[in-house]
Amino acid sequence: MEIDGDADEGRRKIDWAREHTPILARIRERYTEEKPLDGVVIGMAMHVEAKTAVLAELLAEGGAEVGITGCNPLSTHDDVSAALDAVDGVHSYARHGVDRDGYYEALDAVIEHEPDVTVDDGGDLIFRIHEEYPELLDGIAGGCEETTTGVHRLRAMDDDDALRYPVFAVNDTPMKRQFDNVHGTGESSLSSIAMTTNLLFAGKTVVVGGYGHCGRGVAKKADGLGADVTVAEVDPRRALEAHMEGYDVAPMNEAVEDADFIITTTGNRDVVTREAFESMNDGVVLANAGHFDVEINLEQLSEYAVAERDVRDGIREYETPDGRRVNVLAEGRLVNLATPVSLGHPAEVMDQSFGVQALCVERVLDADLAEGVHEVPDGIDRRVAEIKLDALGVEIDELTDEQRDYISSWQHGT
Amino acid sequence: MEIDGDADEGRRKIDWAREHTPILARIRERYTEEKPLDGVVIGMAMHVEAKTAVLAELLAEGGAEVGITGCNPLSTHDDVSAALDAVDGVHSYARHGVDRDGYYEALDAVIEHEPDVTVDDGGDLIFRIHEEYPELLDGIAGGCEETTTGVHRLRAMDDDDALRYPVFAVNDTPMKRQFDNVHGTGESSLSSIAMTTNLLFAGKTVVVGGYGHCGRGVAKKADGLGADVTVAEVDPRRALEAHMEGYDVAPMNEAVEDADFIITTTGNRDVVTREAFESMNDGVVLANAGHFDVEINLEQLSEYAVAERDVRDGIREYETPDGRRVNVLAEGRLVNLATPVSLGHPAEVMDQSFGVQALCVERVLDADLAEGVHEVPDGIDRRVAEIKLDALGVEIDELTDEQRDYISSWQHGT
Amino acid sequence: MEIDGDADEGRRKIDWAREHTPILARIRERYTEEKPLDGVVIGMAMHVEAKTAVLAELLAEGGAEVGITGCNPLSTHDDVSAALDAVDGVHSYARHGVDRDGYYEALDAVIEHEPDVTVDDGGDLIFRIHEEYPELLDGIAGGCEETTTGVHRLRAMDDDDALRYPVFAVNDTPMKRQFDNVHGTGESSLSSIAMTTNLLFAGKTVVVGGYGHCGRGVAKKADGLGADVTVAEVDPRRALEAHMEGYDVAPMNEAVEDADFIITTTGNRDVVTREAFESMNDGVVLANAGHFDVEINLEQLSEYAVAERDVRDGIREYETPDGRRVNVLAEGRLVNLATPVSLGHPAEVMDQSFGVQALCVERVLDADLAEGVHEVPDGIDRRVAEIKLDALGVEIDELTDEQRDYISSWQHGT
Amino acid sequence: MEIDGDADEGRRKIDWAREHTPILARIRERYTEEKPLDGVVIGMAMHVEAKTAVLAELLAEGGAEVGITGCNPLSTHDDVSAALDAVDGVHSYARHGVDRDGYYEALDAVIEHEPDVTVDDGGDLIFRIHEEYPELLDGIAGGCEETTTGVHRLRAMDDDDALRYPVFAVNDTPMKRQFDNVHGTGESSLSSIAMTTNLLFAGKTVVVGGYGHCGRGVAKKADGLGADVTVAEVDPRRALEAHMEGYDVAPMNEAVEDADFIITTTGNRDVVTREAFESMNDGVVLANAGHFDVEINLEQLSEYAVAERDVRDGIREYETPDGRRVNVLAEGRLVNLATPVSLGHPAEVMDQSFGVQALCVERVLDADLAEGVHEVPDGIDRRVAEIKLDALGVEIDELTDEQRDYISSWQHGT
Numbered sequence A, B, C, D: 001m002e003i004d005g006d007a008d009e010g011r012r013k014i015d016w017a018r019e020h021t022p023i024l025a026r027i028r029e030r031y032t033e034e035k036p037l038d039g040v041v042i043g044m045a046m047h048v049e050a051k052t053a054v055l056a057e058l059l060a061e062g063g064a065e066v067g068i069t070g071c072n073p074l075s076t077h078d079d080v081s082a083a084l085d086a087v088d089g090v091h092s093y094a095r096h097g098v099d100r101d102g103y104y105e106a107l108d109a110v111i112e113h114e115p116d117v118t119v120d121d122g123g124d125l126i127f128r129i130h131e132e133y134p135e136l137l138d139g140i141a142g143g144c145e146e147t148t149t150g151v152h153r154l155r156a157m158d159d160d161d162a163l164r165y166p167v168f169a170v171n172d173t174p175m176k177r178q179f180d181n182v183h184g185t186g187e188s189s190l191s192s193i194a195m196t197t198n199l200l201f202a203g204k205t206v207v208v209g210g211y212g213h214c215g216r217g218v219a220k221k222a223d224g225l226g227a228d229v230t231v232a233e234v235d236p237r238r239a240l241e242a243h244m245e246g247y248d249v250a251p252m253n254e255a256v257e258d259a260d261f262i263i264t265t266t267g268n269r270d271v272v273t274r275e276a277f278e279s280m281n282d283g284v285v286l287a288n289a290g291h292f293d294v295e296i297n298l299e300q301l302s303e304y305a306v307a308e309r310d311v312r313d314g315i316r317e318y319e320t321p322d323g324r325r326v327n328v329l330a331e332g333r334l335v336n337l338a339t340p341v342s343l344g345h346p347a348e349v350m351d352q353s354f355g356v357q358a359l360c361v362e363r364v365l366d367a368d369l370a371e372g373v374h375e376v377p378d379g380i381d382r383r384v385a386e387i388k389l390d391a392l393g394v395e396i397d398e399l400t401d402e403q404r405d406y407i408s409s410w411q412h413g414t
Helices: A007-019 A022-034 A050-061 A078-085 A100-111 A124-132 A134-139 A148-159 A174-197 A213-225 A236-244 A252-258 A298-304 A347-366 A378-392 A401-412 B007-019 B022-034 B050-061 B078-085 B100-111 B124-132 B134-139 B148-159 B174-197 B213-224 B236-244 B252-258 B298-304 B347-366 B378-392 B401-412 C007-019 C022-034 C050-061 C078-085 C100-111 C124-132 C134-139 C148-159 C174-197 C213-224 C236-244 C252-258 C274-278 C298-304 C347-366 C378-392 C401-412 D007-019 D022-034 D050-061 D078-085 D100-111 D124-132 D134-139 D148-159 D174-197 D213-224 D236-244 D252-258 D274-278 D298-304 D347-366 D378-392 D401-412
Strands: A041-045 A065-069 A090-092 A117-120 A142-145 A166-169 A205-209 A228-232 A261-264 A284-288 A307-312 A315-319 A325-329 A372-375 B041-045 B065-069 B090-092 B117-120 B142-145 B166-169 B205-209 B228-232 B261-264 B284-288 B307-312 B315-319 B325-329 B372-375 C041-045 C065-069 C090-092 C117-120 C142-145 C166-169 C205-209 C228-232 C261-264 C284-288 C307-312 C315-319 C325-329 C372-375 D041-045 D065-069 D090-092 D117-120 D142-145 D166-169 D205-209 D228-232 D261-264 D284-288 D307-312 D315-319 D325-329 D372-375
Touching (some): A007 A347, A007 B307, A022 A378, A041 A050, A041 A100, A050 A065, A050 A078, A050 A347, A065 A100, A078 A090, A117 A347, A124 A134, A124 A148, A142 A148, A148 A166, A166 A347, A174 A261, A174 A325, A174 A378, A174 B174, A205 A213, A213 A228, A213 B213, A236 C378, A298 A315, B007 B050, B007 B078, B007 B347, B022 B050, B041 B050, B041 B100, B041 B124, B050 B065, B050 B090, B065 B100, B124 B134, B124 B148, B142 B148, B148 B166, B148 B372, B166 B347, B174 B213, B174 B284, B174 B325, B205 B213, B205 B252, B228 B252, B236 D378, B298 B315, B378 D236, C007 C050, C007 C078, C007 C347, C007 D307, C022 C050, C022 C347, C022 C378, C041 C050, C041 C100, C041 C124, C050 C090, C100 C124, C117 C347, C124 C142, C142 C148, C142 C347, C148 C166, C148 C372, C174 C213, C174 C261, C174 C284, C174 C325, C174 D174, C205 C252, C213 C228, C213 C261, C252 C274, C298 C325, D007 D050, D007 D078, D007 D347, D022 D347, D041 D050, D041 D100, D050 D078, D050 D090, D078 D090, D117 D347, D124 D142, D124 D148, D142 D347, D148 D166, D174 D261, D174 D284, D174 D347, D205 D252, D213 D228, D213 D261, D228 D252, D274 D298
Parallel strands (some): A041 A065, A117 A142, A142 A166, A166 A372, A205 A261, A261 A284, A284 A325, B065 B090, B117 B142, B142 B166, B166 B372, B205 B228, B205 B261, B261 B284, C041 C117, C065 C090, C117 C142, C205 C261, D041 D117, D117 D142, D142 D166, D166 D372, D205 D228, D205 D261, D284 D325
Antiparallel strands (some): A307 A315, A315 A325, B307 B315, C307 C315, D307 D315
């Protein structure tokens, strides 16, 4: 079944992403020369868009045979899928808007390549193999999982002794969290909000729910644009850290009273609820930068509102009983992914986690790992940082032997 | 002739802009009550999109009869025009994509209302009246002009003693330049670049051409997002100011060697030319945030390049003889207006200059001004600032008599 | 033997510190009312200056009998010591400039109070008791140790099973490191440098050696003053974090070539050595903000230099063979402590670690802890953050039961 | 009469300043070679401390015979004066702590050199010559005046046609105000406050009175250290600019309620008065960064307070009737000059205005200027910027002829 997408257009998108993923470019140099994945079959189920395509293509350039499909029927770009399918060594089965049957048929098509390694975003490929193709399990060297959700499901499976091959939890590495969350989420959330609302941040009061990695990124960059930032937190030390940066700190229900923008980043539910809706300013804009759409309680808002309507693409306005207007972006879903203009994470951020993916694929083939979920070895994470610095042309210092002795004598006792 | 636009959709867009233009909202309160423009006819030729519509509607709410059309055939939003035409007291003749004849017919339709005051963006209405309707000139109290270009043309006309009524140069007021340029251009340029390229600013080298108001805004906000900023300037004191902010300062042709992004804001031509193209990094992104598309010399780039193609919506890639790729956004036109996702200036910024417009319309009716171009009285500009602070609920201090004496004794001698 | 200090002057200094230590003030309210330390004898050996005095006085206000002396013969302020000795329930034996015998006599005088709890800065009191007063060990409930060095020595003792009572390692708590290092070291180092050199940071190139907590503080605040920051690091991920903040990153020996200021914060030795001295700019200023004076290798500098002299209070100039001048502040010792104008850590920072001290004293009395070095319980550290927020009048959110369930289901599996 | 100062110590101080005044160093290269002031006699009355000494010495290095004395009996550093007197071609008559007679004797001694040019800080030399030595007036080519106060007095004299030779108002140049005020006052005020109080700025609420050049510098740098800034202003546009930077804006009497630090920079009197004292927090710190000590009304504070005392060097505490403590630094005088640890303006800032001084001395000799106060020619100011960039090794762009035409056609009409 053919993919109904403009492969030339897809190729252009992939090329753009290739141009701005320096870590993958550096790994490509080695892969092209050494072909470390020669003869390896890799099955992938990920969001098939340009950045992912660069990873799939890279694995093929390393010698692998790659079968790939989507991990969500709505996230596939058909043009990219078509372009990818045209690449030597890559077979793409991803199509936008397939139904449930079509989705699983595509997964099965990938599995029929009999992968040595699986690369997942959400775990659907791993689960399908465990459920429907148990006979293949022994032949699989291992897998990689990209997301929080997938890792969570795999850990539960592991707890039940049901996970039958080793899987790296790529999601949890420092190279992903420290950069993806702070810089990727921070910048792309603010740009998406700006380009959806046509509003300024300068001079505005921006309330940030949560002061973890994402919240720090959003707060710091909103501050950098000229906003006056208020942080709402539940942890006293994080709250104090925010205070020491010069931000206001207040409980959410008080903070919203002055807010022009409210951006949630907690990873928790019910961060903005009925009591908050009751005291917001007219015209306030709400957006969520956390993983799930549970942070702003839209059910309560809808119940509280006397009217609601779409006022702009990606903006739903709720009118309160006393005539104020509360504007919610992207139905409370991830604002850097879900507005009409959003583009998801910037290429450089995916470059870092896909760099980890590529090295983990190699490691899972070489190492003799036990079944179950494994943390990404720190050395791999560190190696990706080194590759990026090298690609950027940034050099750093090395400890001398004397320095290493000095430090370790301090850490471990004289 | 009817406007072929969805008036409901246009209404929604206007409502959104109304909600985020606090100065106009505050003026509206007075207009609605006092009707200061009762019986006045106002002719307008401006970009007919949501923010302008709020101004037109406001003037009508103040009692005026408003005839409006576009100042550029491509900038009209038909849905907004249709919604505007449905407003009591407003007649809109603007339609998207009209030909030259259609454009002038619409101007003529506005003029047939026999305006007491004209409000222009580029001066086409004023010029048309002077050329084709000289008999109306005596009846016109005055006009307002929004842009640099329009003011420039009117000054030339004034020098030739050809301008037959007083016109306020709204473009040049502090309330426009200090905010529009620094914050409006600064933020919307960066957001437009981010949402067109899907790239990060954090860790990138951003070269800013020019350190005037626009350049300061772009530099400061790029810095606030985590970029490493280099400024290229021709004025030694501005260059020194940039240096004292901690930015690198270098001639453009050297600065480009390390650049990830190059953003021009000079108002001058040929800021980035052949010599610069020859030493840029592979993958560099070029954008212009200055008024005209003359800052990046695309003719030279096209000549130098061995190939060129569109790689993404709004991005044209030029391949150099040695295989590097130079990416130009929006054909070198104003990046916050001309990419597919750009929305132009944020609403709050237009609120400030439209607030000046509204007060200037009143002033031109009351004051007995000589023919020619007039600077906006400082008191009006200052008044708009006061209205905005009031609308924001921000209070400030007032000088006591003793303080006023103390200061003035210092300034004017004892 | 009387202390030869002006107790009134000392009282004023203590009062100033009391006024700016809100955590201790809040604990004082409870202590004054509840007297939780009634009947407890506390022995202290710390730097006897105003901030420490507030802690000693607080413990007495909580009902304790306090004996205190210095932990370094040169750090005692006699006026503070005299003022402290005049406080009900406090006996101070600290005198500035005592010889070795005088130092140990004072320690012995403290020990003669037969303390239930010891509070040390460097461990001298604990060591003295273990060596000379073993008969007291059984009666001691426990101790607290403030510094890295002291904890290090105690861990070594613990490894040899020689530590005979429980001691809290106050040094290592988040409330100390995240604030003391980032904000305390960051601000006080820069102020001390500014007030010793009479130079600006704006427009200067500041090279920061190390990007741990101290380095981040120095870098961020130098950047905030307008400096252009370069970071030298050995860890690739930290280097990449610095890069993503927009700082330059380079090896120390290259970074120094453009430096106006070089500030070391690594905790390691030989961060700036001969090769670096050879390529520094004429007039460069070097300062150390790390714990020991080993980061700038002054022996090598002295050997390399053809002449050296003191050019200002706290600044030693070394002339290189080719006529450049290299200026070293405070002989390479902690610049926020060791220049003539330095005041050590700001009061608010000591407030946080002394707040932890006070709560640890209570805990060590209540809990039945095993012999050895103990980490400060996270609850105590968190409690100090809560007290500070409360003292600042800053309120934060609390997790609801639903939120707690939601989060924990995510962390621990469904 | 000999100066009782350690000339070696003075020499060291001057050398330090020479090392950090790159503009004067660059001018020195030309002076040493070309001796443009050969045979010229220059009389100076300025603060005789290290930075001024570099200027005096420079003029001598350019060939001039220099007679110098103080412009305030308390600001002379005797060691610097002694070192200066030992310089070839320089005669220093400045001594610390002289009485009125001694002060005027020293001025007379300078005048007895029969200067061709006078360089003043406050105008005392000019006034003395006009009053007591009118016979010399015809022989004087002109003068330079450094300060606001001096220029003010000279303008008044000029208005009365009493000023008999041309004087450059060095105080008013962009190279002085844009840098001295923003960066010099900004940084040195904050450092002086930090090193006088031993307090942190991070997390503190800093109220800045006035948002002119000084206020912007203080606000921006306090923000850069982690403070939460509130601005009090009387001008609505400046207030709005502060708002757009993300600062809080409020009237002084409200702003003080949350303040930890209050810093005045207005140049006006009575910025902080009785009503404000009544609502300040306990422990608040007040400092003035404006020219005169009239901004904080200490008379009112003293009257309101029930007790007052010096709590630390440079800090006076006032106790309010309700038991709060209000701390005033340096008796409300310029905080970067008047605390015990203050060092005045950083060397680089004086370098800029002394660079202007040196070029103005040359100009006043060459140009045939009318009697009266003259603005410094823009070309000189610009030239100093060029020299500094050159000294820093910073290159900038130059307009091409085409660019010059393009710009000027825009500015002056087609």
